[in-house]
Amino acid sequence: MGSLLRRLLLALGVWLGVATLTFALMYLVPADPAQTMAGAQADPATVASIRAQLGLDDPLWVQYGRYLGGILHGDFGRSFVTGDAVLPTILSRLPATLLLALGAMVVYLLLGVSFGIIGGLKPGSAADRVGILIAVGGVSVPTFWLGLVLLYLFAYKTPLLPLGGYGSLWHLILPALTLGIGGAAYYARLLRTSLAEVMASDYIRTARAKGLKEAQVVARHALRNAALPVVTLFGLDFAHLLAGAVLTESIFAWPGIGSNAMQAIASLDVPMIMGTVLFAATAIVTVNFVIDLAYGLLDPRLRGA
Amino acid sequence: MKKPSLALILAAWLLLSSAVQAKPQALRLGLQDNPSTLDPALASNVPAIGVSHWLYNGLVTFDGSARIVPELAERYTVSQDGKRYTFTLRKGVRFHDGRPLTSQDVRYSLARLLRPETKSPGASFYRAIVGAPEALDGKTQEVAGLKTPDARTVVIALSEPQPTFLQVLGLNYAAIVPAGAGEVEGFAKHPIGTGPFRLKEYVSGQRLVFERNPHYFKPGLPKLAAIEVQLGLNEQVEALRFERGDLDAIGLLRAIGAADYARLASNPAWRARFLTKPDHATYYVGMNNRLKPFDDPRVRRAVAMAIDKRRLVRLVNGRGVPARGFLPPTLPGANPQVQGHPYDPERARALLAEAGYPQGFATTYWCSNSQTAMKMAQSIQYDLSRIGIKATLRPLAFPVFLSAVGREGNVPIFTGNWSQDFPDPANFLGTIFSSRAIRPVNSLDTTFFSDLAVDRLLDTAARTMHEPERFGLYRQVEDRVLDLAPVTPLFHPKRYALAQPGVKGLELHPVWPVDAERLEVTR
Numbered sequence: 065m066g067s068l069l070r071r072l073l074l075a076l077g078v079w080l081g082v083a084t085l086t087f088a089l090m091y092l093v094p095a096d097p098a099q100t101m102a103g104a105q106a107d108p109a110t111v112a113s114i115r116a117q118l119g120l121d122d123p124l125w126v127q128y129g130r131y132l133g134g135i136l137h138g139d140f141g142r143s144f145v146t147g148d149a150v151l152p153t154i155l156s157r158l159p160a161t162l163l164l165a166l167g168a169m170v171v172y173l174l175l176g177v178s179f180g181i182i183g184g185l186k187p188g189s190a191a192d193r194v195g196i197l198i199a200v201g202g203v204s205v206p207t208f209w210l211g212l213v214l215l216y217l218f219a220y221k222t223p224l225l226p227l228g229g230y231g232s233l234w235h236l237i238l239p240a241l242t243l244g245i246g247g248a249a250y251y252a253r254l255l256r257t258s259l260a261e262v263m264a265s266d267y268i269r270t271a272r273a274k275g276l277k278e279a280q281v282v283a284r285h286a287l288r289n290a291a292l293p294v295v296t297l298f299g300l301d302f303a304h305l306l307a308g309a310v311l312t313e314s315i316f317a318w319p320g321i322g323s324n325a326m327q328a329i330a331s332l333d334v335p336m337i338m339g340t341v342l343f344a345a346t347a348i349v350t351v352n353f354v355i356d357l358a359y360g361l362l363d364p365r366l367r368g369a
Numbered sequence: 370m371k372k373p374s375l376a377l378i379l380a381a382w383l384l385l386s387s388a389v390q391a392k393p394q395a396l397r398l399g400l401q402d403n404p405s406t407l408d409p410a411l412a413s414n415v416p417a418i419g420v421s422h423w424l425y426n427g428l429v430t431f432d433g434s435a436r437i438v439p440e441l442a443e444r445y446t447v448s449q450d451g452k453r454y455t456f457t458l459r460k461g462v463r464f465h466d467g468r469p470l471t472s473q474d475v476r477y478s479l480a481r482l483l484r485p486e487t488k489s490p491g492a493s494f495y496r497a498i499v500g501a502p503e504a505l506d507g508k509t510q511e512v513a514g515l516k517t518p519d520a521r522t523v524v525i526a527l528s529e530p531q532p533t534f535l536q537v538l539g540l541n542y543a544a545i546v547p548a549g550a551g552e553v554e555g556f557a558k559h560p561i562g563t564g565p566f567r568l569k570e571y572v573s574g575q576r577l578v579f580e581r582n583p584h585y586f587k588p589g590l591p592k593l594a595a596i597e598v599q600l601g602l603n604e605q606v607e608a609l610r611f612e613r614g615d616l617d618a619i620g621l622l623r624a625i626g627a628a629d630y631a632r633l634a635s636n637p638a639w640r641a642r643f644l645t646k647p648d649h650a651t652y653y654v655g656m657n658n659r660l661k662p663f664d665d666p667r668v669r670r671a672v673a674m675a676i677d678k679r680r681l682v683r684l685v686n687g688r689g690v691p692a693r694g695f696l697p698p699t700l701p702g703a704n705p706q707v708q709g710h711p712y713d714p715e716r717a718r719a720l721l722a723e724a725g726y727p728q729g730f731a732t733t734y735w736c737s738n739s740q741t742a743m744k745m746a747q748s749i750q751y752d753l754s755r756i757g758i759k760a761t762l763r764p765l766a767f768p769v770f771l772s773a774v775g776r777e778g779n780v781p782i783f784t785g786n787w788s789q790d791f792p793d794p795a796n797f798l799g800t801i802f803s804s805r806a807i808r809p810v811n812s813l814d815t816t817f818f819s820d821l822a823v824d825r826l827l828d829t830a831a832r833t834m835h836e837p838e839r840f841g842l843y844r845q846v847e848d849r850v851l852d853l854a855p856v857t858p859l860f861h862p863k864r865y866a867l868a869q870p871g872v873k874g875l876e877l878h879p880v881w882p883v884d885a886e887r888l889e890v891t892r
Binding site: 093094095096099100101102103106107108109110111113114117145146147148153156157160212215216219220223227228229230231314315316317318319320323324327329330331332 | 486
C-alpha cells in the first residue's frame with residue numbers, strides 16, 4: 065500500500081511539473097498573445113484592452129493559480145485562433161487518434177513480433193538477416209517520405225485505397241502502416257535480442273532436457289520472459305501515440321490530435337499547444353502508473369521495489 | 370397510333386440530357402486546416418476570408434476590377450465634405466434563417482466589430498466613425514456615428530474624411546450579421562449571414578459543406594448547389610486528389626505547392642488550363658533604419674542595387690513579376706512609370722565604399738523558415754556577399770519572426786511581405802512607411818523608417834477625396850520611399866489556379882479568394 069501511495073505521489077509530482085512547465089510556455093513564446101488576437105494593425109489601446117480581458121495583466125501567481133484551478137475543473141482555456149474551448153476540441157479529436165494508435169499497434173504486433181521471433185529463434189540465419197535489413201530500413205525511413213510514397217503507390221498510381229481522409233477501415237490501412245512500420249522494426253529488433261538471450265539461458269536448456277517440444281519451449285518459457293520489456297514499451301508507446309502522430313495525421317488528412325497540434329503550432333495558438341502537451345503528459349503519466357502497477361502484479365519481485 | 374419519329378426521339382433525348390446537365394452540382398475544394406473562424410469580423414487569413422465571402426455580404430463590395438459597387442445597399446450617397454455616408458438597403462434581403470435584413474442589423478454589425486470583446490483584427494480600419502475610438506477602448510457599447518433613421522436607411526458619420534472608407538466597408542470585417550447573433554455562443558461555428566451559401570455541415574478536420582441559400586437576393590444565383598471543402602489535405606495530397614478528379618479546383622483557398630506546381634505545369638494537359646492573376650502583394654527586403662549600418666541611405670541603396678530580382682522570381686517557379694516600385698503594378702493608383710533602383714552590383718560596391726564600408730560588413734539576415742523564404746534568403750545572401758556584405762541567415766517560425774521584426778532595435782535586415790487588406794495605395798504606403806506606425810513592440814513600420822516629408826504627404830493623401838490628386842500624392846510618397854530605400858521591393862507574386870474542364874465561370878478575383886456566385890460545375 066505504501067509503495068502504491070509513493071508511486072501515486074510520484075506520478076502526481078511529475079504531472080504537476082509538466083503542468084508548470086506548460087504554463088511557462090505562455091511566457092517563453094516570443095509573441096504577444098493579445099497582439100496575435102488583435103491583428104497586426106490594431107492600435108495599442110485595443111491590444112491593452114484584450115490583454116486585460118485575457119487576464120494577462122494579473123500577477124504571475126494569480127495567473128498560475130487560475131490556470132491550475134481551471135485544469136482541475138477541466139477548463140484548459142480557449143484557443144487564441146478559433147476561440148474554441150481547448151479540452152473539448154482535443155477530446156473531439158481523440159477517437160480518430162485512438163483508432164490510428166490501435167491500427168499502428170496492430171502493425172507493431174503483426175510485423176514486429178513475427179520478425180522478432182524468426183530472428184530470435186534463428187539468429188544469423190538468412191531469414192534473420194533479411195529481417196534485420198527490413199528493420200534497419202523501417203527505423204531509418206522518415207515517416208513523411210514513407211507516407212507520401214505509400215499514398216502515391218497505393219492510392220494514386222494504383223487506386224486500391226483512399227487518397228487520405230477518414231471514415232472507414234480502408235482509410236486506416238495506409239496511415240497505420242506508415243506509423244506502424246518504424247515501430248514494428250524497433251520491436252522486431254528488441255524482441256529478437258531479448259528472445260536470443262532467453263533462448264541461451266539455463267532454464268530453456270532444462271525445459272528442453274525435460275523433453276518438451278520446441279514449440280512449447282518457445283511459447284511457454286521463452287516468449288513469456290522475452291516479452292516483458294516489449295510489453296512495457298508497448299504501453300508507453302501507446303501513451304505516446306495518444307498524443308497524436310503529428311506527421312502521419314497531417315499527411316493522411318487524419319482528423320486526430322496530432323493534426324490539430326500541427327495547426328496550433330503553425331499559428332502559434334499557445335493555449336491549444338499547452339492543452340495538447342498537458343493532455344499528452346496526463347496520458348503518459350497515467351499509463352506509466354498503470355504499467356508500474358501491472359508490472360508489480362506480473363512480477364512479484366517488483367512489488368516492494 | 371403513329372410511331373414517334375427518330376427526330377422527335379432525338380429532340381426529347383437532347384432536352385432530357387440538357388435538363389440533367391443543368392442540374393446544379395457541388396464545387397469540391399481542399400484545404401489543410403479548419404478555417405480559423407466563420408465569423409466575418411474575425412476572418413483575417415485567406416481561407417477564412419474566402420469562406421466568409423460565401424456566407425455574408427457587406428453594404429458594398431468589390432467588382433472584378435476591384436471597384437466598389439453596392440451590395441446589400443441598393444444605393445449610397447457621400448456628403449460633400451466626405452464625412453457622411455447614407456446607405457439605402459435593398460428590399461427583400463433575408464438572412465439564412467429567413468429573417469429580413471434591416472438597418473438595425475447593419476448598426477449592430479458595425480458596432481459589434483468595434484467592441485474590444487469581439488477581438489476583430491480589422492477593427493482599427495473603422496476608427497474614423499464618430500464614437501469608434503471610445504468603443505474600441507471599451508468605454509461605450511453605442512457608437513454615436515451609426516444612425517438608423519428608418520428600417521432601410523443607415524447613416525454613418527465620420528470624424529474626418531476617409532477616402533478609403535467605402536473600401537474598408539467592403540471588407541469581410543464589416544459584413545452584416547443578424548442583430549444579436551454575435552452574442553450567441555458558438556456563432557463562429559454556426560454562422561448566419563445573407564450570403565449566397567449557408568453552412569450545412571462542419572466536421573472539424575474532415576469537411577465543411579455549404580449549400581445554396583434559397584433566400585439569396587440576387588435572382589438566379591448562386592449557380593452551384595453546394596461547396597464542399599475537404600479538410601486536412603496537405604498540399605501534395607490536395608494536388609493528387611485534384612489530378613485524380615476528386616477535387617474541382619486548386620490554388621483558390623491557398624497557393625499550389627512549389628513541387629506540385631512544377632509537376633502540373635510540365636503536363637501539357639494541365640499547363641494550358643492554368644488561370645493566373647498578379648496578387649496585390651509585394652515581397653521586399655526590409656532594413657532597420659535605426660540600426661547601423663542601415664541607418665545610412667547609401668548602404669540601403671547599395672543593397673537595393675545588389676539583389677538579382679529575376680533570379681528570385683525563377684526560384685518561385687516564375688510565379689511573380691520583378692518589382693520596380695513598392696506598389697503592385699495592377700493596384701489601382703500604381704505608377705506605371707516607376708523605375709526604382711537598377712540591378713548594378715558595381716555601383717552598389719561603390720556606394721558601400723562611399724558610406725565608409727569599402728570591405729563591406731557582417732550582419733544577420735532574418736527570414737521565416739518556410740521553404741520558399743529560405744530559398745529566397747539564400748539567393749539574397751549570395752547577392753549581398755558579392756558586394757562584401759557577409760550575412761548570416763536567421764530563419765524562424767513565421768509567428769516568431771513576425772514578432773521579432775516588430776521589436777525596436779532587434780532585426781537589422783529581413784525578408785518582408787505585404788499583402789493588401791484592400792486594393793488601394795493607402796493600405797500599402799500609408800500603413801508601413803508612416804512614422805505613426807512605429808511602436809517599440811509589434812511595430813507595423815518594421816523598418817522603423819521615419820521621414821517628415823513622407824509623413825506630410827501621407828497625411829494630406831489620407832484626407833484628399835479627389836482620387837487622381839490622391840493617387841498623385843501616393844506616387845510622390847513611393848518615389849521618396851524608393852529613393853531613401855528603407856525597403857528593396859523584390860517581386861509581386863502571381864496567383865495560379867487550376868480547375869477541371871467541367872468548372873465554368875471561374876475568374877480570379879482581385880480581392881476575394883473564390884468568387885463563387887457565378888461558378889458552375891458540370892460532371
